[in-house]
Amino acid sequence: MRHRNTTPSRKPRRLLGAAVAIIAAAGIAAGVTLYGKSPDPAAGLPVHLPATPDAYLGVYLNSFPKSYAPLTAFARHTKTRPDVAMYYSGWWVPFPAKFANTAASNGVVPLIQLDPDGIKLAGIAAGQNADQAYLSAYAEAVRAYHHPVILSFGHEMNGSWYQWGYRKTKPAVFVAAWRHIVTLFRVLGVRNVTWLWTVNVINDTQVGRIPSPDAWWPGSGYVNWVGIDGYYLKPSWQFAPLFGPTITDILRLTGGVPILIAETGAVSAAGQAGKIADLFAGVRKYNLLGFVWFDSINSKGQDFGITSSAAVAALHHGAKSLVRPG
Numbered sequence: 001m002r003h004r005n006t007t008p009s010r011k012p013r014r015l016l017g018a019a020v021a022i023i024a025a026a027g028i029a030a031g032v033t034l035y036g037k038s039p040d041p042a043a044g045l046p047v048h049l050p051a052t053p054d055a056y057l058g059v060y061l062n063s064f065p066k067s068y069a070p071l072t073a074f075a076r077h078t079k080t081r082p083d084v085a086m087y088y089s090g091w092w093v094p095f096p097a098k099f100a101n102t103a104a105s106n107g108v109v110p111l112i113q114l115d116p117d118g119i120k121l122a123g124i125a126a127g128q129n130a131d132q133a134y135l136s137a138y139a140e141a142v143r144a145y146h147h148p149v150i151l152s153f154g155h156e157m158n159g160s161w162y163q164w165g166y167r168k169t170k171p172a173v174f175v176a177a178w179r180h181i182v183t184l185f186r187v188l189g190v191r192n193v194t195w196l197w198t199v200n201v202i203n204d205t206q207v208g209r210i211p212s213p214d215a216w217w218p219g220s221g222y223v224n225w226v227g228i229d230g231y232y233l234k235p236s237w238q239f240a241p242l243f244g245p246t247i248t249d250i251l252r253l254t255g256g257v258p259i260l261i262a263e264t265g266a267v268s269a270a271g272q273a274g275k276i277a278d279l280f281a282g283v284r285k286y287n288l289l290g291f292v293w294f295d296s297i298n299s300k301g302q303d304f305g306i307t308s309s310a311a312v313a314a315l316h317h318g319a320k321s322l323v324r325p326g
Contacts (some may be wrong), residue, residue: 058084227262265304
């Protein structure tokens with residue numbers, strides 16, 4: 001679903017550090033596979049967050065990552081304890097160490113949707129200098145953070161509304177860019193990232209078909225978790241028909257990679273309290289990791305903010321049953 005990107009893109013700073021780019025280039029020259037065949041499974045991507053079903057409650061708030069305070073207010077208002085803070089980051093924007101450190105001190109994991117706005121993915125895949133320097137600096141900052149980070153790239157690529165997505169960028173180019181990014185982080189010794197491959201729910205019935213994400217799959221050697229985005233817009237919509245076909249497709253495609261509902265919400269007209277209960281029930285039924293609630297107004301003017309006492313009670317009640325990861 002289209003959203004309001006609250007973190008505008010800006011050009012990279014000059015102080016990216018030539019040494020970082022040299023380290024990355026040296027690793028690549030030494031024979032690190034950027035794309036094509038999967039890397040040695042023995043090298044693997046360590047999962048730094050427990051893949052515990054029915055464990056995670058996340059939230060997106062407009063303030064992220066400029067301010068952490070609204071998450072504290074959200075937790076107090078809903079009487080819940082979110083453990084994932086999600087936001088969208090434009091290209092060239094640095095890793096928000098201050099926000100991330102505040103999150104870590106409160107037991108919250110940053111989930112960053114790193115979106116290549118206005119960037120050619122072929123250039124990322126090829127390791128063009130500016131993109132390579134930006135990604136290298138970003139990787140270094142994440143490594144220095146030490147705490148877990150959930151990182152996604154080019155979310156909802158099977159939808160047609162972003163320039164990196166369906167009918168606008170070839171899936172093979174997206175895959176090459178994804179693999180290059182993961183490989184670069186590995187070369188620079190970043191081991192605290194959980195890589196989240198985020199897709200939109202499949203829709204074969206409406207105008208503007210959203211296809212299966214199969215063509216965009218980078219391979220299990222490059223992904224820890226899969227994220228699925230989908231929203232309740234009508235009273236008749238339920239978890240199983242909304243998310244079920246995509247979950248089934250993902251499990252077939254990946255062989256069982258853990259799944260997180262990475263972006264969801266319900267408008268008031270859809271019966272928000274009932275949909276929140278439906279979300280918790282669906283997560284349990286399908287053994288998913290949890291969900292991230294989009295507590296904001298999207299670019300279409302649809303409001304998913306939790307304000308009614310019934311919706312607050314539903315979120316509070318559902319969150320009490322979560323199995324918090326140890």
